Amino acid sequence: MPSIGVVLFPGFQVMNLAPLTAFEFANLELGHDFYDVTFLSEEGLPIRTSIGMVIETDAFSGRRFDTVIVVGSIKVDPSAPGLIERLRETAATARRIAATCTGAFLLAEAGLLDGRKAATHWAHARDLQRLHPSIKVDDDRIFVSDGNVWTSAGMTAGIDLTLALVEDDLGPEMSKSIARKLVVYHRRTGGQSQFSALLELQPRSDRVQKVLAYARSNLRNELSVEGLAEAARLSSRQFSRIFRDETGQSPAKAVENLRLDAARTMLEDGRHSLDTVAQETGFADRERMRRAFLRAFGQPPQVLRRNARHLATPDISS
Template sequence: MHSVGFILEDGFQVMGMAALSAFELANETLGRVAYRLTVMSEAGGTVRTSLGMRVETEPLGDFPDTLMVVGELVPRAIAPGLRAYIAEAGRQSRRVAGVCTGAFLLAEAGLLDGRTATTHWAHAHALQQRFPLVKMDEDRIFVQDGSIWTSAGMSAAIDLTLALIEDDHGAELARSVARKLVVYHRRPGGQSQFSALLELEPRSDRVRRALVHARENLRNPLSVEELANAASLSPRQFSRIFREETGQSPAKAVERLRLEAAKAMMEEGRHSLDIVARDTGFTDRDRMRRAFLRFFGQPPQSLRRSLRLMEGEDTAA
């Protein structure tokens, strides 16, 4: 039996507790108590969610096999006692996971120094600024670096928990739990947190027109000159304004759009990787593979295998 401890503090975001349901359903599916769950806080007693609802907790005690630290809606400084407990859990517990902004608490305890981690996209920049030793990967749904796990925000807590269940009991149980939760089998950890166009968020209509043109013409070379023409700007003006409004170069933004389109085509399952690479403007599989590794930490073949697992799950259901 695995013991799992959830640490909550006043102001925690209630979606983080969705992980409890995944562990509960793992127990129900196995027909035994595979996970013993404890909800804790530093002093024990009543803890309020960010909505004001109350949850009863136990005081910190023995270190569980898996410690999950649930983040607050607005991250704040951690109490010294709690910091020390989380730091020691990094040595005593088999796994420590930061759910959403729980990554801030792990970082304050020193568990993320030199490690790759993620958190809710809206807080990723702040975490990187406060803890420069963290290797922030804000585009990931969840990240495992050794015994330390971190997840993006909100529903990503379920993806993280399904990955933990799969790590303990295999993919079949994780798929069964996912079906009962009425979600897909866990999204691959490298999947983007949100749409590339939403992330870029250009302020001006001209830059927005260029991005729409790029998305609709991915098979084109999409040079700066072509994009500048779509924006009715000179190439020099366009490059300057584009970087000011999006924080990225046009070439990097176009690659993000190509990656997003490539993943969508693979989800359809009707095309070979050669055709996906051609139709999304990568021109060949090797170039597409390098782009996937840079942005998602896994090659296209890994994503395709995950999608086939999900198809098998839907058939079984």
């Protein structure tokens, strides 16, 4: 029976417990307790979450775990030295180590991410990279696996991580079945982005917001800087400067991200050919779209669509 030790600390964010449901449903699917989940803390005392809920925990006590998962918090503070030392000792004998959200900071403090690729919540990725320069922080992927160490982005991305762990243990059909029961469309691959293009772009002015809305509604068109500037009633130079100041991106990069976002949604829907997707989202041809996908996601559109079709296929045996 794979034992899972979930490391808690005062003030952790309770959303980090939601991904553990994947292990619970795996047990239900199998009809017996395949996974044994234990909540751990430095002293083995009740732990209060950031919202006030209290969770009973056990002390580490030198127990060996198959998988160790560290949760995250909203505010990242230095961890208690005793907790880091216990985490380091426990992880040394575990088959797998994982962290959801900002739990990656604890793994980093314990030296468990040195020289590895890692993910965390996008809002904290730069701090993780700054504090621990030996880590290769990916600020966009929803989860990353590097050897036996797994890390995920924030909030619901932890569900993708635990579904991936279940798939690693029990195969894709089990993971897919659990995803349906959790009312998750399918388990997202780790290569997907943490956030949509419009969520990433947060302009302050109504003028730039209206231009983005215009661009999203006219993705089939050319959407040149000159055309967007005209829609904003600014000169091209003024528009480019204001747009970059407010969004941190050039107009051309923002338009490409909007196209990628729309294309990804159409591909995951599975009802459109690659040629149609390229035309409807303004890439004009499949090759241009393929190059953009490789730059943004590290994989071509065909792979993303194939993954979506495979993971969404009904399991008639369940």
